[in-house]
Amino acid sequence: VSQPTDRHQPRHVDRRDQGMRRQRLVTQAAAGGATALALLFGWVFAQPAPAPAADPGQQKAPAAKKPPATKKPAAKKPAAGTEEDAGLKAPEEAPVEEPPQEEAAPPPDTQSGGS
Amino acid sequence: MTSVRAAPHRAAFPALGTTAVLLVTDGAALADGERLLRAGLAEVDAAYSRFRDDSELVRLAAHEGRATAVSPLLAEALQAALRAAAATDGLVDPTVGQAMIDLGYDRDFALVSAHGHHPSGSTASGASATDSAPAPRPAPGWWRVRLDAETRQVVVPRGVRLDLGSTGKAYAADRAAARVAALGCGVLVSLGGDLATAGPAPEGGWLVGVGDDHRAAAPGDPVVTIRSGALATSSVTQRAWRRGGRAVHHIVDPRTGDVPAPVWRTVTVAARSCVDANAAATAAIVRGDGADAWLDGAGLPARLVGHDGRVVTVGGWRSHA
Numbered sequence: 001v002s003q004p005t006d007r008h009q010p011r012h013v014d015r016r017d018q019g020m021r022r023q024r025l026v027t028q029a030a031a032g033g034a035t036a037l038a039l040l041f042g043w044v045f046a047q048p049a050p051a052p053a054a055d056p057g058q059q060k061a062p063a064a065k066k067p068p069a070t071k072k073p074a075a076k077k078p079a080a081g082t083e084e085d086a087g088l089k090a091p092e093e094a095p096v097e098e099p100p101q102e103e104a105a106p107p108p109d110t111q112s113g114g115s
Numbered sequence: 116m117t118s119v120r121a122a123p124h125r126a127a128f129p130a131l132g133t134t135a136v137l138l139v140t141d142g143a144a145l146a147d148g149e150r151l152l153r154a155g156l157a158e159v160d161a162a163y164s165r166f167r168d169d170s171e172l173v174r175l176a177a178h179e180g181r182a183t184a185v186s187p188l189l190a191e192a193l194q195a196a197l198r199a200a201a202a203t204d205g206l207v208d209p210t211v212g213q214a215m216i217d218l219g220y221d222r223d224f225a226l227v228s229a230h231g232h233h234p235s236g237s238t239a240s241g242a243s244a245t246d247s248a249p250a251p252r253p254a255p256g257w258w259r260v261r262l263d264a265e266t267r268q269v270v271v272p273r274g275v276r277l278d279l280g281s282t283g284k285a286y287a288a289d290r291a292a293a294r295v296a297a298l299g300c301g302v303l304v305s306l307g308g309d310l311a312t313a314g315p316a317p318e319g320g321w322l323v324g325v326g327d328d329h330r331a332a333a334p335g336d337p338v339v340t341i342r343s344g345a346l347a348t349s350s351v352t353q354r355a356w357r358r359g360g361r362a363v364h365h366i367v368d369p370r371t372g373d374v375p376a377p378v379w380r381t382v383t384v385a386a387r388s389c390v391d392a393n394a395a396a397t398a399a400i401v402r403g404d405g406a407d408a409w410l411d412g413a414g415l416p417a418r419l420v421g422h423d424g425r426v427v428t429v430g431g432w433r434s435h436a
Contacts (some may be wrong), residue, residue: 087413088202088395089387091344094416094431098322098338108322108338109123112383113329114350115133115284115307 120319130156133307140301140317148295159287162188163279180273190267196282199394200257206398208369210254212276217249219358251373285393309347311389316342327352327381347392350381368401378403384417
């Protein structure tokens, strides 16, 4: 006498459901992994370039070939000043050296030199 | 018959770790002029001395990374320093403060040299001057300092130490000369050999000796006449000491954080303002090879003396050599 069971569907239908669940899991895992990778790459490429102070290639004292001067990013506005006063301005008149004096010349008013 | 040139009236006193000299064309203005100069230099010292714990610049370090309001004087000095940095392509950079400390220049130079060339043999931090010095590192970069000149808000990034030494003294000279000239006379203010003029020059112009040392002329040093503008000299022969078994000095190459390659010993530049003259002279020492052409291209009259003693004049500097 066959025993009554609570199986409502044939066995092949049950297997098909299991396969679909497995496939759904794989699809979800792949999508999650792709999202994580995209976020990781986005974060990596969003990082700013290393500051000059952290550049290990520059930690040795003056090499034969000097690196370029530390320049500000070209796209940024100068932190101070305007374009019109950005350069160093020449004097109205250049200094004129006094001719060498054979006689005792009056001393200069002051001295410019290192300090 | 040749007229006898009347020498300008003069006052001199120690200030900012060097010598301040005031020349005026009107003797009646000398006392008031000196009072203005002393007061102005005291303000400068309180605003941006690197060696005073209570200076505004030192206290600014406690607010690193945050926008902080600063005094008009510090804002103007910072603005001058940042402008000089931009104009010299970063060769004169106010963010070399840590590099200066790493080289051992961490206190007033009068104390450094009190016992020899780094005579006590130690830095303020206690390290021996002959200890192996930290490896030089490039300056963080002047553009990292944010200054809003209108609101006087400044942001100094974390870890950045400012040193306005190069342009700070020159800015003080420009500022003082303009203030004293308001008394109605011709003025020359010299701070450690970096000098600014304002007002009418005396008859025959200002006579200025040019050499390695602002304190004394050496035989053969030329004397130049200037009638306006400013003159500044940078030299590696002054403020020099030994560190890590080698000779170093107070001029730092921001690209390396170390002293520049020894090409020029002393560079004197004339410009419209003392800040510009000082920035150009210091940048020329740092630039080394090609500095003469750079100054010439900028139209700045200059006299460069190499370590080998050769003298080069450019930019219209009229020499008799």
